[in-house]
Amino acid sequence: MASLFADYRPDDRGTRVPVVVRELAEWDVEACVALAVQRDGGEQAAWRASFERSLHSADRRTFVAVIDGGVAGYATAGWFASSALSPGSTIPDGWFLLGLVVDPRCRRHGVGRELTKARLGWLGERTDRAWYFVSSANRASIDLHTGFGFRLVASDVEVPGVAFTASGQLFCADLPR
Ligand SMILES: CC(C)(COP(=O)(O)OP(=O)(O)OC[C@H]1O[C@@H](n2cnc3c(N)ncnc32)[C@H](O)[C@@H]1OP(=O)(O)O)[C@@H](O)C(=O)NCCC(=O)NCCS
Numbered sequence: 001m002a003s004l005f006a007d008y009r010p011d012d013r014g015t016r017v018p019v020v021v022r023e024l025a026e027w028d029v030e031a032c033v034a035l036a037v038q039r040d041g042g043e044q045a046a047w048r049a050s051f052e053r054s055l056h057s058a059d060r061r062t063f064v065a066v067i068d069g070g071v072a073g074y075a076t077a078g079w080f081a082s083s084a085l086s087p088g089s090t091i092p093d094g095w096f097l098l099g100l101v102v103d104p105r106c107r108r109h110g111v112g113r114e115l116t117k118a119r120l121g122w123l124g125e126r127t128d129r130a131w132y133f134v135s136s137a138n139r140a141s142i143d144l145h146t147g148f149g150f151r152l153v154a155s156d157v158e159v160p161g162v163a164f165t166a167s168g169q170l171f172c173a174d175l176p177r
Contacts, residue, residue, distance in 0.1 A: 005137060
């Protein structure tokens with residue numbers, strides 16, 4: 001398994017490369033499964049089922065970033081109802097950014113930013129408020145999202161099905177409609 005988070009390098013500057021972001025297609029699923037298992041471990045079949053759910057769901061989308069014809073990363077957005085998963089949850093039900101992974105070989109080229117831009121565009125057609133949760137240890141991700149106007153709403157949150165390596169943090173951003 002690769003390390004969970006990118007090393008935090010705020011003094012580095014990324015370099016842009018041409019990247020195409022589009023919605024997940026059936027033929028992308030295996031590449032996304034490979035990236036997910038490499039980063040998070042787990043069963044291939046469970047990841048496959050999760051990506052296939054995105055293909056057929058009205059309230060959830062996965063986007064892929066393609067560089068030179070290969071999948072360089074994926075990211076998902078959708079309706080997340082934690083109250084149904086865990087009654088009494090302190091996380092609001094809402095439209096969330098859910099899962100963003102960039103191939104370690106393709107990082108710091110603007111892929112994560114492009115995938116997030118695409119997801120916020122999709123969410124902006126459905127809501128004026130987007131949410132995401134993150135480990136406080138994942139400073140690279142927090143910096144990326146801060147660039148899109150996300151602000152910290154709560155710390156030490158518990159999210160059903162998510163084990164945070166440090167404090168779980170909840171962020172939200174207002175979206176233009
Ligand atoms: C976090 C992650 C998605 C970023 O993807 P990426 O394609 O490398 O990010 P980008 O090149 O689009 O970076 C956009 C901005 O985010 C910030 N950033 C990204 N990686 C960073 C790092 N390692 N250290 C510091 N800041 C970072 C920077 O502000 C960067 O802008 P800049 O390059 O112009 O300085 C990637 O490192 C990854 O897949 N990490 C593991 C999975 C993960 O943590 N997912 C997020 C879960 S919430």
